[in-house]
Amino acid sequence: MRGKLTAKSSAKSLARAQSALPSTLKKSSRKDEPRSVGILHRPNSPMAVKKAAEVTRWLKDRGHSVYAAPGQKISRDIPALDSKKMSQLDLMLVLGGDGTYLGAVRLIGERSIPVFGVNMGSLGFLTDTRVEDLFPRLQAALEDRLQPQMRSLLSVEVRRGRNRLSHQIALNDAVVERGSITHLINIDLHSENHLVGSIKADALVIATPTGSTAYNLAAGGPILHPEARSIVVTPVCPHALTSRPLIFPDHQSLRLKVQKSHHKAILTVDGVRCGELTDRDEVCITRHAVDHVALRDPDFNFFSLLREKLKFGERA
DSSP states (O other), X not given: OHHHHHHHHXXXXXXXXHHHSOGGGSOOSOTTOOOEEEEEEOTTOHHHXXXXXHHHHHXXXXXXXXXXXXXXXXXXXXXXXXXXXXXXXXXXXXXXXXXXHHHHHHHHTTOOOOEEEEEOSSSOSSOOBOGGGHHHHHHHHXXXXXXXXEEOOEEXXXXXXXXXXXXXXXXXXXXXXXXXXXXXXXXXXXXXXXEEEEEEESEEEEEOTGGGGTHHHHTTOOOOOTTOOEEEEEEESOSSTTOOOEEEETTSOEEEEEOSOSSXXXXXXXXXXXXXXXXXXXXXXXXXXXXXXXXXOTTOOHHHHHHHHHOTTOOO
16 A cells, blocks of 8 residues: 555656646657757856857757857857747756756746756766766757656745845755854744744754755754655754754745844845845745756666765764
8 A cells, every 4th residue: 555655646746747847848759859958057167168068069960959048158159048038948957066056046937947957066966967977868858758856946035014125036945144243143933923933043044855955954954855845944053952953844934034133134045145134124935836847867866866975874
């Protein structure tokens, strides 16, 4: 019975993933159908720039359309992405590390565009494909032979009264931190309409399951499976020993408010500073209505990735 339930759950997950894909990347009988591919490479990396030009030629020789990310130039005949071309993309190819991958997530925004990451950085937790496997894996992606994995996103809003000051999307995390000031910050945390507590710490990390292996893990938070429907909140260097990481169901909304003080806090989303927060501002965090689509090998194993990248379970 347990095996049947697991298989049924997996089938539903795959069906949900397939339904979110652009029509040209759904299973079809035409494996040679031309695709529209955007390329984002690691900035200021000669190796990534060279590989972007190489893969562009490879794609164009096979009849596919190629576009460069805004602000990046691959070659004279490759146009840059704009909002119209972005909405028509079938695939976003990332050549770089996890920071470059998160840049692609910001670029895509609320569009359900599958992302294929090739590791040209250091860790490569999000960009798990090796450079030497680029072309066979890319061919598999274009032929719909890779597995679409749905990853939850956070919707991060800053409100002041009835006004929405900003809105960001996060694949990894949102962080409210003290910045360069020497004093700890006091943050009131609410889940729905309930006060969870007031936390005094250097920072507060609100992470998705995907982001649980990033800043959250470094701050002592738990590792969540990518398919867990949860949000984890982890204090960084809390003043009280009783301030521990908390895991919330992701259908609940979280609200954070810095207590009245002459100090200002800083909001950072996926590693990018988004501005200062005052005691008049409220950060509202919910699971975004659109999921991120990551392409993985059908044999992808999250626990193998933990062991390979983070040396999980190894004895010191």
